[in-house]
């Protein structure tokens with residue numbers, strides 16, 4: 231059964247709202263269904279008017295913590311504040327103490343898309359900062375990754391927001407830059423219905439390389455929630471041990487296989503030349 235996906239965002243000037251639409255259309259193009267929600271404004275009118283904020287969309291409903299529990303997967307749209315969640319998002323999470331205690335979001339998939347003013351403004355650190363919230367709720371973070379997005383993420387022809395952490399856009403210092411075609415198309419590749427969630431909820435795919443398959447098994451076997459999560463935790467602890475014997479064994483195994491020389495290479499050596507042993 232197709233996962234029920236909630237796309238939830240906060241957007242002060244509309245950039246993240248535009249990416250949310252692209253995320254939804256990507257999911258729908260793949261045959262899935264996603265509902266779009268907002269989180270509520272928290273700043274006073276006086277401040278918002280000084281910030282020239284146009285106000286929130288009246289056509290997008292607001293999510294509540296209980297409503298969110300009904301979904302299998304969440305895609306969160308975050309306009310960065312100092313490389314972190316804006317307070318409006320934080321205020322939402324601060325209402326989820328019940329779900330934190332009862333595991334209401336435990337084992338559910340979560341991804342992010344992010345807007346910053348500029349390059350280096352915190353797209354990746356915003357995603358990283360969100361990990362603590364995801365971890366405390368026991369949610370399973372699913373990044374955009376490179377599998378469907380390599381060509382765009384490796385394209386340096388134009389300025390572009392988004393990263394393997396999630397789709398994204400640059401708003402510009404004054405908010406005048408809107409999401410580009412490339413950024414919107416990157417958001418559409420974040421296909422959680424046919425691509426990410428459906429595949430990760432099933433058995434790990436056979437074409438994954440060994441180390442990736444191991445991670446995929448750990449991160450994605452949560453089709454039945456808490457039970458899988460518990461076994462995942464055990465695995466993560468084993469891999470993360472400081473025992474030097476363990477480290478040597480796990481590092482030694484793949485190294486025994488000779489790596490065939492790559493026959494093709496691009497002009498800059500990627501992706502064929504660069505083999506990570």
Ligand SMILES: Cc1cc2nc3c(=O)[nH]c(=O)nc-3n(C[C@H](O)[C@H](O)[C@H](O)COP(=O)(O)O)c2cc1C
Pocket residue numbers: 240241242243244245246247308309310311312313314345346347348349350351352401405
């Ligand atoms: C208080 C404040 C802090 C911000 N901090 C950052 C920042 O650390 N890095 C950055 O690139 N942009 C920063 N921005 C710009 C916002 O990220 C930008 O306005 C937002 O991504 C636009 O998306 P939206 O139209 O969906 O709200 C900040 C904006 C505000 C108002």
